[in-house]
Amino acid sequence: MVHGKAASSRKPHTLRKLGHVQAGFASPADEELADTITVGEYLIRNKNASYLLEVEGDSMQGAGILSGDLVIFERGKEPKVGDIVIALLEDGYTIKYLRKKQGKLYLEAANPTYPNLYPKQGEIVGVVVATFRSYT
Amino acid sequence: MERTILHFDGDSFFASIEQAMDYRLRGKPIVTGAERGAATALSIEAKRLGLYRGMPMKEIRERCPDIVVVNSNYTAYSVYARRMYAIVRRYTPLVEEYSIDECFADITGLEHAYSMTYEQIALMIKHDLEASLGITFGVGMGPSKVIAKIGSKHNKPAGFTPIARELIPAFLEKVPIGSVWGIGRAMTLTLSALGITTALQFAQKDEAWLREHKIAKPYREIWYELRGGFTKQLALEPDQIPGSIIKTRTFSPPSKDKAFVFAQLSKNIERACAKARGVGAHAREVGVMLKSQDFLYRNREVPLSLPTNDPMIILGALRKVFAEMFVPNILYRATGVSLRSLVHESALPQDLFGASAKASEQVAILSAVDTLNRRYGSQTVHLASSLKAVQHREPDRQKKRKVAQVKLSVEQRKKTIDLPFLGRVH
Structure with missing residues (x-):
């Protein structure tokens, strides 16, 4: 199965799985609505560098990130120790805390049943900036 | 001022996007265009196998049975x-x-706005593109579009090639005439029949030669740009250049102080000019509006002798008109200014643009002002003539500010954000 195929229809305000998510709402057209927020802009800082991934598994449950959640990560953002990052390892993407001990960087799950990762290969591709969940 | 044009060209764009969106395709030879039966793009790895664009899929599969062939995904390509x-x-x-x-x-x-060289600015944009999108770009820089495009082709993939005026001949010597942007197959044949096989040979011809051989205008433009000139304008999006730029502001309490009302007008002119500079627009005409306490409007239009977005020039042109319009002893509550008949700076005749040392000095000053105001908030730096208006504190300032914010959000156009979905994460 190939990930990342986009649907061809471009209906506004529809969430498309395995495609592009329209993560925004129309702007308030008049003054009365001026106190609303735009969800997309609230969640996303740099929209031209932001991407979506779907979480699978419970490795980050201690951080409140559950299986099935969608995360938005920003490419090219300098990761800081303590950030939740997306790393691309040999077997795919992983979401973990970036930690540092004795000058050495490693990845830590937010779940004590997962071991720390000290990957020899791979790269940190971005920093998680938001996560969201739908109950419908 | 000499032009500095950049050309950005996504390396193997469609194939690179497929690899960026599906990590399992990275480092592998892949081909897009399965639905067409011919390759629309090839990853660098596929190009190394000797495959080329337009090659039939049947042939590709025969030659490389393990290659990944995917349908084109134009939705994703247009998002990128x-x-x-x-x-x-x-x-x-x-x-x-x-x-x-x-x-x-x-x-x-x-250069002034960023305190960087043109090379540094180009590399900064290139780095931002590559970090944000996860694909590489070939970038060319030169005094014209034709030269910038030669640069972006030069050092693939992920190259950056600035071509300064004095380096142009050395580059053109190696460029076959048929590879020059805008020279098609028929023109390549025509020119080679005239003994021209490289871009340099074409650039070295003189105007008499062009006339003698009836070289059509589009090719004369290419010739001109190959020689280091700039004539092919950037085609900007229609909404990049507004029809007019209007700035008005109501002040309270109303005032009959001539200097204060003029300062309000001056502030509007500065704001309108800053907006015009932001989109590269120059006004050929400026309109002034004064509104009195009892809602009497007075309007005047003033033609400008040269298109401009310099507030000092516009203020100079309006000073006399304002004196004629201003009626003593009535209370004014608003002023407004509109910049009209806007032209894009790329459409200005060359001799108007930086014709004198003074004009280019003024451009540098204004771009420094714009940088400061962007960084530290509008009206951090302003003209002395606006001082009275900038210092004025409105009694109901809070309320005004909220209205201004509402306007800002209405001005923003598209609110939907397309995020590429990259798969699952563990």
Whole structure:
């Protein structure tokens, strides 16, 4: 199965799985609505560098990130120790805390049943900036 | 001022996007265009296998049975293309969306704004594009679109090739005439029949030769740009150049103080000019509006002798008109200014643009003012003539501010954000 195929229809305000998510709402057209927020802009800082991934598994449950959640990560953002990052390892993407001990960087799950990762290969591709969940 | 044009060209754009969106395709030879039966794009790895664009899929599969062939995904490609244009536009509003995987940008004069060389600015934009999109770009820089495009082709993939005027001949010597942007197959044959096989040979011909051989205008333009001139304008998006720029502001309490009312007008002129500079627009006409306490409006239009977005020039042109319009002893409550008959700076005749040392000095000052006001808030730096208006504190300032914010959000156009979905994460 190939990930990342986009649907061809471009209906506004529809969430498309395995495609592009329209993560925004129309702007308030008049003054009365001026106190609303735009969800997309609230969640996303740099929209031209932001991407979506779907979480699978419970490795980050201690951080409140559950299986099935969608995360938005920003490419090219300098990761800081303590950030939740997306790393691309040999077997795919992983979401973990970036930690540092004795000058050495490693990845830590937010779940004590997962071991720390000290990957020899791979790269940190971005920093998680938001996560969201739908109950419908 | 000499132009500095950048050309950005996404390396193997469609194939690179497929690899960026599906990590399992990275480092592998892949081909897009399965639905067409012929390759629309090839990853670098596929190009190394000797495959080429337009090659029939049947032949590709026969030659490389293990190759990954995918359908074109134009929805994704256009999301990446729009991101590319938007990222480049963060640095300059003068961007031509030339094609789905290419754009031109005019960064002339931005050295002052960024306190960087043109090379550094180009590399900064290139780095932002590559970090944000996860694909590489070939970038060319030169005094014209034709030269910038030769640069972006030069050192693939992920190259950056600035071609300064004095280096042009050395580059053109190695460029076959048929590879020059805008010279098609028929023209290549015509020119080679005249003994021209390289871009340099064409550039070295003189005007008499062009006339003698009845070289048509589009090719004369290419010839001119190959010689280091600039004539092919950037085609900006229609909404990049507004029809007019209007700035009005109501002040309270109303005032009969002539200097204060003029300061209000001056402030509006500064704001309108800053907006015009932001989109590279110059006004050929300026309108003034004064509104009195009992809602009597007075309007005047003033033609400008040269298109401009310099507030000092416009103030100079309006001073006399304002004196005629202003009636003593009535209370005024608003002033407004409109910049009209806007022309894009790329459409200004060359001799008007930086014709004198003074004009280019003024451009540098204004771009420094724009940088400061962007960084530290509007009206951090302003003209002395606006001082009375800038210092004025309105009694109901809070309320005004909220209204201003509402306007801002209405002005923002598209609110939907397309995020590429990259799969699952563990």
